[in-house]
Amino acid sequence: xxxxxxxxxxxxxxxxxxxxxxxxxxxxxxxxxxxxxxxxxxxxxxxxxxxxxxxxxxxxxxxxxxxxxxxxxxxxxxxxxxxxxxxxxxxxxxxxxxxxxxxxxxxxxxxxxxxxxxxxxxxxxxxxxxxxxxxxxxxxxxxxxxxxxxxxxxxxxxxx
Amino acid sequence: xxxxxxxxxxxxxxxxxxxxxxxxxxxxxxxxxxxxxxxxxxxxxxxxxxxxxxxxxxxxxxxxxxxxxxxxxxxxxxxxxxxxxxxxxxxxxxxxxxxxxxxxxxxxxxxxxxxxxxxxxxxxxxxxxxxxxxxxxxxxxxxxxxxxxxxxxxxxxxxxxxxxxxxxxxxxxxxxxxxxxxxxxxxxxxxxx
Numbered sequence: 630x631x632x633x634x635x636x637x638x639x640x641x642x643x644x645x646x647x648x649x650x651x652x653x654x655x656x657x658x659x660x661x662x663x664x665x666x667x668x669x670x671x672x673x674x675x676x677x678x679x680x681x682x683x684x685x686x687x688x689x690x691x692x693x694x695x696x697x698x699x700x701x702x703x704x705x706x707x708x709x710x711x712x713x714x715x716x717x718x719x720x721x722x723x724x725x726x727x728x729x730x731x732x733x734x735x736x737x738x739x740x741x742x743x744x745x746x747x748x749x750x751x752x753x754x755x756x757x758x759x760x761x762x763x764x765x766x767x768x769x770x771x772x773x774x775x776x777x778x779x780x781x782x783x784x785x786x787x788x789x
Numbered sequence: 790x791x792x793x794x795x796x797x798x799x800x801x802x803x804x805x806x807x808x809x810x811x812x813x814x815x816x817x818x819x820x821x822x823x824x825x826x827x828x829x830x831x832x833x834x835x836x837x838x839x840x841x842x843x844x845x846x847x848x849x850x851x852x853x854x855x856x857x858x859x860x861x862x863x864x865x866x867x868x869x870x871x872x873x874x875x876x877x878x879x880x881x882x883x884x885x886x887x888x889x890x891x892x893x894x895x896x897x898x899x900x901x902x903x904x905x906x907x908x909x910x911x912x913x914x915x916x917x918x919x920x921x922x923x924x925x926x927x928x929x930x931x932x933x934x935x936x937x938x939x940x941x942x943x944x945x946x947x948x949x950x951x952x953x954x955x956x957x958x959x960x961x962x963x964x965x966x967x968x969x970x971x972x973x974x975x976x977x978x979x980x981x982x
Contacts, residue, residue: 644971673943676921685841691820694848
């Protein structure tokens with residue numbers, strides 16, 4: 630049997646890479662070489678144990694995943710991600726809503742076309758106003774202004 | 790009625806098929822089987838603070854892309870690939886937004902503080918902590934690919950061919966990088982004189 634393994638062979642064994650039968654045989658018999666391999670492996674397994682202590686509650690994690698899959702609208706973004714996207718979407722939604730409201734109610738409706746008032750009606754209104762003695766400003770003129778009846782008789786009988 | 794776990798097939802491929810048909814229990818079982826490894830992979834890339842949400846993201850992405858799994862690789866390997874891509878995207882985003890891409894070990898919390906108490910003697914425990922801290926520091930000094938392969942092998946407990954499939958490299962490359970990583974770590978830890 631060889632006295633000791635080379636460092637390269639010990640590394641191969643420590644890395645868990647396939648080694649020659651001769652090397653395995655030596656490791657089984659040589660305390661010094663097997664201690665070198667074990668020392669490294671023990672350190673790595675201690676490190677792995679420290680990682681296992683950090684592991685989350687698997688059941689809770691699984692439930693969270695399934696809940697999110699059951700609610701496709703629940704956007705699955707971590708806390709620090711996608712905030713700007715949601716803000717942008719919210720702003721876009723508000724703008725769209727405002728445009729919709731404006732299209733529905735806010736546009737200036739054309740002024741309604743008033744029906745033409747018959748000339749006779751206007752004249753009748755003017756006559757009524759002129760006949761009203763109470764209309765301010767006409768008091769001084771009233772003796773000179775013939776009434777509607779007087780006007781009619783003048784028109785039918787110009788001689789008088 | 791949802792099937793009990795015992796009624797579910799052992800084969801991931803069959804479970805995947807049932808999950809594709811919309812059976813939530815089947816997907817839940819796939820999550821149960823692979824979540825530990827997916828979390829460990831995410832832990833190596835993004836650190837303890839983000840590992841949980843990255844793992845969660847991985848499963849949600851996988852669910853949405855279930856029909857893109859072609860069965861050429863194992864389902865677990867396919868998941869690990871998604872996990873790695875998810876983590877790399879997160880690291881890129883951190884970089885893009887000017888955040889420091891911190892080491893996965895340097896995330897503000899002392900991972901060693903949560904270490905299970907394997908050594909009874911306080912002095913022995915302190916030495917154990919120091920040794921682990923030294924290992925972590927030495928790992929950080931490894932070239933990126935070596936560190937990645939070392940951690941996937943020893944902490945995510947992946948087989949060599951799974952690592953090769955997940956990273957899209959040849960198994961021989963994985964072996965070489967792993968050997969170099971272990972050799973360098975042993976030398977820096979003072980095990981090689």
